[in-house]
Structures are given as C-alpha cells and as structure tokens.
Amino acid sequence: MSGSAFESLEKTLEKHIPDEELKEVKRILFGKETKKLLLPACAVEIALERDFELQGYMFEASTEQLRTPRPVRVGLIQNRIVLPTDAPVLDQITALHKRIGEMVDVAAMCGVNIVCFQEAWTMPFAFCTREKEPWTEFAESAEEGYTTRFCQELAKKYNMVVISPILEREEVHNILWNTAVVVSNSGSVLGKTRKNHIPRVGDFNESTYYMEGNTGHKVFQTQFGKIAVNICYGRHHPLNWFMYSMNGAEIIFNPSATVGGLSEPMWSIEARNAAIANHCFTCGINRVGTEHFNNEFTSGDGKKAHQDFGYFYGSSYVAAPDGSRSPGLSRTRDGLLVTEMDLNLTRQISDKWSFKMTGRYEEYAEELTRATKQDFKPNIIKE
Template sequence: PGQDRAWYASAETVPGPTTEKLQVYAKKYNMVIIVPIYEKEQAGVFYNTAAVIDADGSYLGKYRKNHIPHTTGFWEKFFFKPGNLGYPVFQTKYAKVGVYICYDRHFPDGARILGLNGAEIVYNPSATVAGLSEYLWKLEQPAHAAANGYFMGCINRVGEEKPWNLGKFYGQSYFVDPRGQIFAEASRDDDELLVAEFDLDLIDEVRSTWQFYRDRRPETYGKLTEL
C-alpha cells in the first residue's frame, strides 16, 4: 500500500478487539487459532504480530515478526518495528505451537530456536507474490521442518491486492511433516480450507532417528552472532 501514514489507523492492541471476537469462536469450535494482526503497542510503535488463542478461548500470547523486509510494494520498515519477544512457543490443547511470519521463513536461525524452545508445530502465515521467492516456498520450510524435527503449517494468500500492482499471490498453502515431506496442499488460485491430521508421535520417531539435536555444536557457532 505504499508508505502512507493513513494505514497506522488500522493498527490495534493485542490482545484487543480482534482477539476478543475470535476467542469466542475458538471456544465455540474447540479450535486453536493463529491470528495475524497489525499491532499498535503505543503511539508510533507498531509490530507485525500473530496472536495465539487456545481451544478453550483463552488468549495465550503473541509473536512479533523479527525480520522486517523493505522492498518495492512491501515497505514494512515504514510500518513495523522488529519484534522484541524472541521466539515463544505456546502450550495449546493439542500441541506446542510456535509462529514465524512471512519473511521470517528465509532465516533458519529463528526456526532452530523454535525447535529448541519445544515447538511441535510451527505456523507461518504469509502474503507473498510470485517471483524469486516462489521457488523458495517449497524449499526452505520443508528444510526447517526436517532440520528441526517438527511440523509446519505454511500459509500463503491467493489473488491480487487492488488497486496496487503488487503481482499475483501464489497461494499453495501446505502442511509439511518432520521428515520434510508435504502431506497436504491447497491450490495456487482458489480460497480453500486445508484440513489434515497430524501424527505428533512422528516427531519422536524422527528425532530418535535423525539425531540433529544431539549432534549440534553450539559452542562452535559464535560467528553467527558476531558478524
């Protein structure tokens, strides 16, 4: 939408009016909901945020997007500060859930921390148009899932955003298992509800075979934070 201050008015507190409305539906349908929201913490301080609501309707907390891009059509540094809540994992009724948001997926470091923090399922809500990143869409996140031994729910919108000429959003939302195998996928063009069952026992099976957590050498990774 360009660098237009008018959009600041669409931000809201988290928790706030949107989470309160969706808490009712989470409880009614006994479902966990991940809610992307444009968050206003205080005057002039905004974040790209996703709230997590448990199946009993309780608000569990939020994740703030850590990696903020700034490129044509996606002037996110104009609208958001980088997240300051780390990489939290939420104990829901069904699983331990972590969240990554859109551009975050290009960074394996946070994906690893989510695994170290105990995530069993990581959701990545995205709004990404066709281009170079489409090739990466089914490359990076299956790699995160396999490297860290968890499931991922990879969500991307479809269609176009009028009146702006951003390009076509390529959809193809999917679920991927701890082996890095996609086991359910939505279409490129249509609004769809993707439903699949997750066998969480597969996490223990995979991690007992691929001992990536055991064989890590964090004492050798100092350069990751020095450079």
C-alpha cells in the same frame, strides 16, 4: 498460461504423468505419500457452497509402547480480500471476519484443533503503497481489539486454538507491530508473538510501518501441542526456525503474504527445509488474489508506477519432519487445508536422524559470537 492463472502444480502432474512414473515423481518431489483424510460430507458440501477449496491429509507416526498417539488436526486458511481496498476500513474488517468465520465453521466440522489465518488477515497487504493512511487504521490491540474478540468467540465456540496474525497497535507507546495473537481453546489470549525479521525487498515496504519484533522465540503450550509462529519473511532465516525449535516447538506456523514474481520457487523449499532440519511440522500459509489500490506506487525497479503488488499465489501446505509434505492448496482460490498430524512423529524422526544431538551447538554459539564482533576476521585460507 500466465502465472496467475495456473491453478496447481500437483494437479498438473497428476493430469499428465502416467501412474507408474507419477509414483516416482511424487516420491522424489514430495516424500512419503500423505494419506487423504476422510472429511465429513457436510463439510465438503458447505465448502463447495461457500466457494472455497477443502483438502485433508494425514501424517502418521509409528506405534510406540509407552506413549499413545498424539493426533492433532490443524487448519490452514488462505483467502483473498473480500471488499475493494477503498471500502471503509471497518467494512473491510467486518467482511473478512464474516468470510473467515464461514471457513472456520467448516474447520470445526472437520475436527480442527488449531487454526491459523494468513499474515495481516484483516486487511489488504497494503504495505507496498508506503501510505500510512488509511492502512494504519487497520492496526488493533492484540489483547482487546475487535479481531481478538472475534477470535476468542470462535475459539470458545469450537474448542479450537486460533492463531490470528494482525497489524498490532501497542497502545501504551503507540507502536505498530506485525503480530500473531494466539488464542487458547478456552477463549483466553495465551499470548502474542511478533515478526522477528522485516523485509526490505521488492514492494515489501513493511519497514516503513513496523520494526523487528521484540518477543523473541516464544513457544505456546496448548492443549494440543507446543506451537510457535514464524511470520512471513522470517522463513528465509534458518536461525529463526531453529530457535523456535530449540524452545520446543512441535509445529511452527508461517503465516505469509508473498507474490509470484518474487518468491514462488523458494516457497516450497524453505518451510520444508525447516521441518526437516528441526524435526518438527511446519505450516506455510499465503494469501491469494491480486489487490488493487487507488493510488499509484512505484517499485524502485525502473518500471512505471502501478496499482497492484502482483498476485499472491496461495499454495499453503504442511511439511513434516520426515521430509514429506502435503499437496498445496490452489494457487488461485480461497481454501482450507486440514491436516491430521501425529506429533509423536517429531521425536521419532529426531531419534532416527539426530540433528539436535549431532548439532555441535556450543561451537556454533562461540563461532557466531565471534562472527558478530567488530574485529571479526573470516577464516580464509590463501595460497
């Protein structure tokens, strides 16, 4: 069985391990069991018809005396590209709008309040090629591009916050960025937030196309909760998650595009660790499928030139502050993961574990400041 054909870790465990032991295996691997969310039959049916996976789970919190529950439904969408990478640019964008629109319809039927798409969702993840054309033509204005207008319509129609990670062209200075646009459920653009850390690893030649983001660690106060977006490679940087949390994020989205050969064993670790360490929910989203390009490119690994990046392994999931996580979407299919999370859990777990209170941040601020100076001497003890 090749890595790209293996559908799901969770399903494999369930198929083979006897119930009694499975309970312990799942507890150790995934934490407290997340309940299944009952989704409307019409949604299930339409997802089947439109050929994408639909899963629903629920993270509950304790009842409090002074606060009512704060349930919010979050939708994560993972998908493959629709047209070949050599189709006309506008056709590719339009086809992706149509596909995502179909999936958002179902999210709306499931009562989703906030939906997030995958990184650079309007295009193939073409940065492996190092070619500028035609890929830079996919870049759009965050405020007024086709895609933002499309998302504003969805947001208004469904009273849904839409997080739309795109390749942004800032037109004043003609600069490209890797950006998530946050559209409020009112339909207005609440703001944008840019990818803070840009990879230089494997075929992730993104530093050819855009620089480190300059928007800091913004948190967006939506009607449904305080959210932030840590784009892709930023998930490897614990300080990045941490600073969104220090600004008050209750849910941090991590729209990504990452491939099986490189990062898969890290995928289930990093966003989940961030949820635990920061007492918040985190949402990892990764595309699926293998994207083929007309022109060959090399990978700086001594191997032959080739025309694809490897397979994107999907496996989108939600991690909770209590150490639990939802099952992942499939590794191979388009999918919509709906999770209902009671945001009261974030403060409850913070009160229980108290990482912010025991964090000694003043001291780390000093130590980190010293460590970044040119004359920094590491604290090394020798015999």
